[in-house]
Amino acid sequence: MGVPEGxxxxxxxxxxxFTDVFAxxxxxxxxxxxxxxxxxxxYMDAPTEGIRRxxxxxxxMPLPRDQPLDTSRxxxxxxxxxVATNALLERRGERLALLVTRGFRxxxxxxxxxxxxxxxxAVPMPEMLYEEVLEVDERVVLYRGEPGAGxxxxxxxxxxxxxxxxxxxxxxxxxxxxxxxxxxxSLAVVLMHSYTWAQHEQQVGTLARELxxxxxxLSSEAMPMVRIVPRxxxxxxxxxxxxxxxxxxxGFRRGFQGQLKDVQVLFMxxxxxxxxxxxxxxxxxxxxxxxGGVVGxxxxxxxxEGGHPVIGFDMGGTSTDVSRYAGEFxxxxxxxxxxxxxxxxxxxxxxxxxxxxxxxxFRSGLFVVGPESAGAxxxxxxxxxxxxxxxxxxxxxxxxxxxxxxxxxxxxxxxxxxxxxxxxxxCIFGPGEDQPLSPEASRKALEAVATEVNxxxxxxxxxxxxxxxxxxxxxxxxxxxxxxxxxxxALTQARGHDPSAHVLACFGGAGGQHACAIARALGMDxxxxxxxxxxxxxxxxxxxxxxxxxxxxxxxxxxPETFVQLDQRLSxxxxxxxxxxxxxxxxxxxxxxxSFLHLRYQGTDCALMVSAHQHPATARSPRAGDFGAAFVExxxxxxGFVIPERPVVVDDVRVRGTGRSGLRLxxxxxxxxxxxxxxxxxxxxxxxxxxxxxxYLLGELGYGHKLQGPCLIIDSNSTILVEPGCxxxxxxxxxxxxxxxxxxPSTVGAQLDPIQLSIFSHRFMSIAEQMGRILQRTAISxxxxxxxxxxxxxxxxxxxxxxxAPHIPVxxxxxxxxxxxQIQHLGADLHPGDVLLSNHxxxxxxxxxxxTVITPVFWPGQARPVFYVxxxxxHADIGGITPGxxxxxxxxLQQEGAVFLSFKLVQGGVFQEEAVTGGCLPGGGGN
Numbered sequence: 001m002g003v004p005e006g007x008x009x010x011x012x013x014x015x016x017x018f019t020d021v022f023a024x025x026x027x028x029x030x031x032x033x034x035x036x037x038x039x040x041x042x043y044m045d046a047p048t049e050g051i052r053r054x055x056x057x058x059x060x061m062p063l064p065r066d067q068p069l070d071t072s073r074x075x076x077x078x079x080x081x082x083v084a085t086n087a088l089l090e091r092r093g094e095r096l097a098l099l100v101t102r103g104f105r106x107x108x109x110x111x112x113x114x115x116x117x118x119x120x121x122a123v124p125m126p127e128m129l130y131e132e133v134l135e136v137d138e139r140v141v142l143y144r145g146e147p148g149a150g151x152x153x154x155x156x157x158x159x160x161x162x163x164x165x166x167x168x169x170x171x172x173x174x175x176x177x178x179x180x181x182x183x184x185x186s187l188a189v190v191l192m193h194s195y196t197w198a199q200h201e202q203q204v205g206t207l208a209r210e211l212x213x214x215x216x217x218l219s220s221e222a223m224p225m226v227r228i229v230p231r232x233x234x235x236x237x238x239x240x241x242x243x244x245x246x247x248x249x250x251g252f253r254r255g256f257q258g259q260l261k262d263v264q265v266l267f268m269x270x271x272x273x274x275x276x277x278x279x280x281x282x283x284x285x286x287x288x289x290x291x292g293g294v295v296g297x298x299x300x301x302x303x304x305e306g307g308h309p310v311i312g313f314d315m316g317g318t319s320t321d322v323s324r325y326a327g328e329f330x331x332x333x334x335x336x337x338x339x340x341x342x343x344x345x346x347x348x349x350x351x352x353x354x355x356x357x358x359x360x361x362f363r364s365g366l367f368v369v370g371p372e373s374a375g376a377x378x379x380x381x382x383x384x385x386x387x388x389x390x391x392x393x394x395x396x397x398x399x400x401x402x403x404x405x406x407x408x409x410x411x412x413x414x415x416x417x418x419x420x421x422x423x424x425x426x427c428i429f430g431p432g433e434d435q436p437l438s439p440e441a442s443r444k445a446l447e448a449v450a451t452e453v454n455x456x457x458x459x460x461x462x463x464x465x466x467x468x469x470x471x472x473x474x475x476x477x478x479x480x481x482x483x484x485x486x487x488x489x490a491l492t493q494a495r496g497h498d499p500s501a502h503v504l505a506c507f508g509g510a511g512g513q514h515a516c517a518i519a520r521a522l523g524m525d526x527x528x529x530x531x532x533x534x535x536x537x538x539x540x541x542x543x544x545x546x547x548x549x550x551x552x553x554x555x556x557x558x559x560p561e562t563f564v565q566l567d568q569r570l571s572x573x574x575x576x577x578x579x580x581x582x583x584x585x586x587x588x589x590x591x592x593x594x595s596f597l598h599l600r601y602q603g604t605d606c607a608l609m610v611s612a613h614q615h616p617a618t619a620r621s622p623r624a625g626d627f628g629a630a631f632v633e634x635x636x637x638x639x640g641f642v643i644p645e646r647p648v649v650v651d652d653v654r655v656r657g658t659g660r661s662g663l664r665l666x667x668x669x670x671x672x673x674x675x676x677x678x679x680x681x682x683x684x685x686x687x688x689x690x691x692x693x694x695x696y697l698l699g700e701l702g703y704g705h706k707l708q709g710p711c712l713i714i715d716s717n718s719t720i721l722v723e724p725g726c727x728x729x730x731x732x733x734x735x736x737x738x739x740x741x742x743x744x745p746s747t748v749g750a751q752l753d754p755i756q757l758s759i760f761s762h763r764f765m766s767i768a769e770q771m772g773r774i775l776q777r778t779a780i781s782x783x784x785x786x787x788x789x790x791x792x793x794x795x796x797x798x799x800x801x802x803x804x805a806p807h808i809p810v811x812x813x814x815x816x817x818x819x820x821x822q823i824q825h826l827g828a829d830l831h832p833g834d835v836l837l838s839n840h841x842x843x844x845x846x847x848x849x850x851x852t853v854i855t856p857v858f859w860p861g862q863a864r865p866v867f868y869v870x871x872x873x874x875h876a877d878i879g880g881i882t883p884g885x886x887x888x889x890x891x892x893l894q895q896e897g898a899v900f901l902s903f904k905l906v907q908g909g910v911f912q913e914e915a916v917t918g919g920c921l922p923g924g925g926g927n
Contacts, residue, residue: 015537022532031057035050043065047077048255078267078544084241089338093243137171142193156224185243195231223344225651235283237286242282265277268291270287271547272294290347291346296541300530302326308502309326309327311504315484318355318375319354355370367475395513397473453754474755493770496640503528504528506529510718513720546659553651554652555649555651558628558648570624595653610630682695694712701730704732713728720738791808792805795815814872818854835906836905841893854869
């Protein structure tokens with residue numbers, strides 16, 4: 001979309017600390033601006049102030065802050081904001097009440113019984129967003145044709161239902177008036193089976209609005225999907241956050257003449273699409289800010305890198321966000337933020353608590369990074385406010401940061417290593433905010449940790465040589481890098497993708513110092529850093545498209561007999577999306593749609609939202625495409641197996657309509673003029689010691705310039721470290737592309753090395769966590785998929801526990817004995833392709849319903865396993881004399897159920913289905 005003559009297009013990312021403004025001005029040139037999100041002494045609203053400054057700069061006339069801005073030259077404003085996220089984290093949302101079917105008042109409080117931190121001895125009670133609960137006299141159940149049942153009605157899914165009790169609106173009226181008298185103006189309405197029968201919720205919503213409630217969120221509208229617990233939490237989040245967003249939008253509008261009546265105002269949703277401001281709701285706004293960055297690298301890096309899959313790496317002060325793009329946005333439909341489960345489409349962004357401000361510790365012989373953060377105040381030790389030692393301090397000690405160019409979020413460990421230059425940082429630190437960064441403070445803070453490390457090494461049973469301060473700082477940086485690799489592996493390896501086949505797109509203030517090391521650890525050969533990497537989320541907003549989605553629940557089998565119905569549903573939803581976008585002014589030629597089916601194997605809860613755009617329709621598929629083939633392909637890639645004999649069920653049908661509206665920026669070549677100029681030379685510490693490291697200014701580099709590592713490239717928003725063995729090149733668009741040299745092979749010795757041990761700890765933990773996620777997602781048992789009553793761990797060649805995920809402690813304490821028993825019991829009778837099953841108490845079992853599956857892992861050419869992986873899960877029943885297989889008065893073990901001492905569940909790669917089934921029958925091998 002072109003820029004009308006004399007009009008501005010603004011894209012604004014309002015973050016928690018900084019607000020970034022990207023403006024396309026009349027004539028097509030670009031202005032960018034970064035300012036504090038909160039500065040009440042100077043302005044009331046950062047986005048308004050950013051627009052004012054750019055209008056003032058372009059117009060050459062002062063614009064008073066206390067007067068509404070003229071909008072005659074503003075065509076559009078696009079915004080991503082953390083307003084909803086902050087309100088949820090800080091619990092500063094609207095007062096609300098929950099209306100739920102009678103008998104279910106504690107449903108959301110009880111939830112699924114899953115605990116966030118199983119190893120936490122102080123178990124916090126779940127904190128609900130609602131203040132009060134009202135039970136609604138109504139009841140809808142699935143029709144079973146039992147004697148005395150009423151006339152069935154059909155829900156929107158096609159299920160037959162029985163309305164046992166209509167809504168008693170008169171009884172409800174008085175209760176709602178009581179809420180109003182107590183000052184509650186927002187409601188979340190969550191009724192049983194409303195995903196398929198929404199009429200009762202709609203009646204309650206109509207009554208509440210008539211009585212004067214300012215906001216009413218119906219779960220059937222917030223997210224019409226089966227499973228009332230996540231649907232209920234989503235409705236509560238919507239009622240809690242939407243009024244807060246609306247107040248912010250109203251305040252923003254007041255900063256402009258006519259309250260932006262003639263300006264297109266769009267907000268970024270968590271799914272990566274823009275929507276009109278009136279459609280921006282709380283449950284869809286939690287990832288509004290980070291979503292812009294994903295759109296940004298998808299529209300830039302993916303294109304210029306020839307369509308190679310891209311990993312987005314956004315490293316900030318307290319955390320790091322990673323995401324993936326391979327031609328289409330990857331969404332999740334259930335997530336948890338600040339302890340609240342949200343059932344809504346959002347970009348799949350994984351966050352790890354490791355950033356520039358993450359604190360550094362030495363605990364139990366391990367280097368530990370985070371999750372605690374120094375925050376903006378007091379900040380890292382180098383801020384001169386008595387703060388703790390952080391990753392920024394380590395980078396400063398290593399010489400990897402130049403203080404004059406230092407964004408406020410960069411960390412202490414790099415200062416110790418000489419990777420930051422204090423003299424080049426602004427004098428904004430210290431109690432009076434008039435001093436530069438302090439490398440001395442970083443060194444002093446890190447020396448205290450180094451003393452702990454060396455004391456441990458000296459007094460260990462097998463003493464090791466002490467480490468220098470720089471080696472300690474380097475160790476913490478390596479461990480921080482490994483912590484940030486974990487979510488990347490979860491997005492790639494855990495889903496059947498090879499991380500080395502990706503390009504690493506780095507953005508955010510702190511990522512440039514770690515990008516080369518992370519790419520090298522993951523086997524990637526290319527890092528791409530956009531010229532506006534410090535403001536990529538704002539750029540992504542400028543390049544984003546307007547989106548309208550339509551979704552409805554479904555309960556049909558995926559069979560040829562239902563394909564016509566599925567096509568009809570998809571066509572109806574596609575028409576809704578097209579009509580909604582045309583109503584916003586888009587011609588049909590600028591509108592595209594994509595259809596999805598939410599498919600799962602019958603009996604499982606792992607539904608995959610699949611598109612068939614790469615699987616054209618066949619004679620045995622819906623006209624919209626071969627969704628079945630797409631489902632099987634993705635299931636096999638993510639989980640390594642399929643269940644061909646099990647029917648496939650359609651949970652939801654969905655259509656995503658897109659109105660192409662993103663700004664189309666011209667890539668203006670940035671011509672070089674002579675060789676690159678070295679601004680200064682500093683000393684940076686790397687694995688081999690200190691090396692001379694040239695420093696270049698990004699603004700002075702041109703197309704074609706090539707820089708051999710090690711070197712530093714700095715601008716006002718970020719510092720890029722090009723490590724030894726890497727080469728940076730300036731592209732014709734002014735971006736930095738780094739070719740990463742392969743990591744040299746290394747041998748790990750048996751000598752005590754707490755740094756290497758810490759790195760292995762992260763890698764082994766990552767494997768165990770991935771095992772748990774796959775087990776949960778593929779499970780059929782409610783105990784596994786919802787109650788999470790399972791554990792996964794890795795064991796050494798002797799059966800000793802090496803690493804475990806944070807799962808059930810009673811399992812983890814006994815599984816080591818189970819593995820060691822099998823090693824002794826079977827001896828040499830363990831071969832590649834064998835998988836063992838055991839639950840006998842004498843073989844390390846707990847009680848019989850806890851079944852343990854053990855897989856020996858062999859290295860080519862070796863006869864004995866090099867390690868073992870094992871999982872233990874609780875089964876609802878194992879054939880005991882009472883339901884649940886835990887009879888309190890049993891006198892023999894067999895009365896509690898089937899007993900497996902040592903059973904080969906898989907032998908030579910073949911699943912022993914008949915044998916294990918027989919073992920669970922009376923007189924079988926398991927009794």
